[in-house]
Every structure is written in C-alpha cells, then in structure tokens.
Amino acid sequence: MFAALADATRLRLLRRLSSEGSLSITRLSEGEDVTRQAITRHLYALGDAGLVRHKRKGREQIWDLDMKRLEKARQYLDHVAAQWDAAGARLKAFVEDGEA
Amino acid sequence: MTAMATEAQKSTDRIEKHFEVRAPRSKVWRAISDSQQFGAWFGVRVEGPFVEGTTVKGFITHKDYEHFKLDFQIEKMEAERYFSYRWHPYPSDPNYDYSKDPRTLVEFTLEDVPGGTVVTIVESGFDKIPLARRIDAFRNNEGGWNGQVKNLTKYVA
Numbered sequence: 001m002f003a004a005l006a007d008a009t010r011l012r013l014l015r016r017l018s019s020e021g022s023l024s025i026t027r028l029s030e031g032e033d034v035t036r037q038a039i040t041r042h043l044y045a046l047g048d049a050g051l052v053r054h055k056r057k058g059r060e061q062i063w064d065l066d067m068k069r070l071e072k073a074r075q076y077l078d079h080v081a082a083q084w085d086a087a088g089a090r091l092k093a094f095v096e097d098g099e100a
Numbered sequence: 101m102t103a104m105a106t107e108a109q110k111s112t113d114r115i116e117k118h119f120e121v122r123a124p125r126s127k128v129w130r131a132i133s134d135s136q137q138f139g140a141w142f143g144v145r146v147e148g149p150f151v152e153g154t155t156v157k158g159f160i161t162h163k164d165y166e167h168f169k170l171d172f173q174i175e176k177m178e179a180e181r182y183f184s185y186r187w188h189p190y191p192s193d194p195n196y197d198y199s200k201d202p203r204t205l206v207e208f209t210l211e212d213v214p215g216g217t218v219v220t221i222v223e224s225g226f227d228k229i230p231l232a233r234r235i236d237a238f239r240n241n242e243g244g245w246n247g248q249v250k251n252l253t254k255y256v257a
Contacts, residue, residue, distance in 0.1 A: 094141035095123035
C-alpha cells in the first residue's frame with residue numbers, strides 16, 4: 001500500500017486532500033507541473049491502494065481521503081504492537097523470575 | 101494538516117519496542133534463541149530448533165488462537181546479540197494460503213546495561229502486506245491477544 005506513496009506527486013495530492021478536504025481533479029491539477037491526465041492516473045493508483053475515494057458530482061469527479069481504510073491499517077499496526085508489548089512482558093517475567 | 105502521507109509511511113511500516121530486563125544477556129539469549137524456551141514465554145509450540153536458514157513451524161498455545169499456524173523462517177542468529185526471523189504476523193484465516201504473502205521481519209537485539217540487558221524488538225515490512233489482508237486479520241480477531249497477559253502470571257515466581 002505504501003509503495004504507492006513513493007511518488008512525490010502522489011504525496012502532494014494526499015497532503016492537499018488532507019488539508020483541503022474533498023477536491024475535484026480540476027482543483028487538484030491546479031498549480032501542478034503534471035498533466036491533468038497524469039493527475040487522474042495518480043489518483044486512480046492511490047484509489048487502488050485504498051487511500052482515496054471518488055464520487056461524481058455533476059460533470060466533475062470529487063476525490064477525498066479514504067479515512068476508514070487508513071484507520072484500519074493503523075488499527076492493525078496498533079494491534080500487532082500491543083501483542084509485542086504483551087510478549088515483551090512475558091519474556092521479561094520469564095528471564096527475571098521464571099523458568100529460564 | 102501535516103504531511104500526513106509521510107507520517108503514515110514512516111510509522112506504519114514498523115513496530116519497535118525497547119525494554120530492560122534484570123537478567124544477564126546470556127540468559128536472555130537462551131530465552132529467545134532456544135525454540136522451546138521461546139515457545140514457553142511467547143505461547144507457541146515450536147516443532148524444532150531455531151537454526152539459521154531453516155524454517156520451523158509453530159502453533160499458538162492460547163486456546164482462542166490454536167488455528168494460527170506460524171512459520172518461522174530463521175534468518176540470522178548472532179550468538180547472544182541478535183536473532184531475526186521472517187513470518188506472517190497474523191495468520192488468522194485457516195483456509196488462506198499465507199505462503200503467497202510477503203513476510204515481515206522480526207529482529208531481537210540484546211545489549212548489556214548495568215544490572216541487566218536491554219531487549220529491542222523490531223517488526224518491519226508491514227507496508228508490503230496487502231491492505232485487504234490486514235483488514236481481514238483484524239476482523240477475524242474479536243478479543244485480541246489481551247488474554248496472553250494472563251500467561252504472565254505463570255512465569256512470575
């Protein structure tokens with residue numbers, strides 16, 4: 001998923017969506033060196049990675065961050081981290097007081 | 101408002117834990133590198149020794165996670181200092197073939213400090229795991245591993 005972030009343009013797009021909220025491709029293409037087509041490609045790639053979503057509003061496509069998926073990725077990592085906290089505590093007890 | 105993406109990239113690929121134990125490094129080394137001792141505190145029944153370059157299977161002993169088939173691909177063992185393996189961190193679906201998925205790397209590093217040993221555990225490579233797998237893993241786990249903390253009492257004298 002985060003291989004999709006390697007590209008500087010994609011990072012910029014994510015930052016803009018993060019700070020400005022939902023934006024159309026027109027708005028997202030403003031001020032960019034890259035063509036509107038390239039921006040669209042980047043957005044779809046970020047969409048494939050589950051980081052952004054889009055919907056149609058009139059003739060425009062409006063994009064925003066997919067917070068739910070980002071949250072799930074975060075939750076997963078927090079969960080695995082909590083498991084290591086618990087495992088670390090067991091290792092500590094094992095070598096300090098236990099059967100090692 | 102920050103470079104959310106950069107922050108995401110930095111913090112979601114790895115987990116790092118440090119803690120100090122009041123035991124000599126050689127004792128801690130045995131606890132992590134001897135697969136039977138490892139199994140005793142980790143809570144897994146390991147089917148053989150940890151040997152560099154080999155893979156050994158394990159089964160979680162906690163009753164809610166007995167279906168988790170662990171697969172330790174032992175990478176590097178530097179006596180009394182560093183131990184690493186690769187695995188699939190959350191093989192919660194008994195019907196899924198995890199062998200196709202990328203593995204994370206788990207690294208244990210031991211250092212002397214006055215009065216004991218500092219243990220560093222790093223697990224990295226999470227960004228290679230498909231998002232769908234991560235969401236599934238979380239969904240398959242209702243209660244979490246908090247129950248594992250109960251095992252702690254077994255090892256306290």
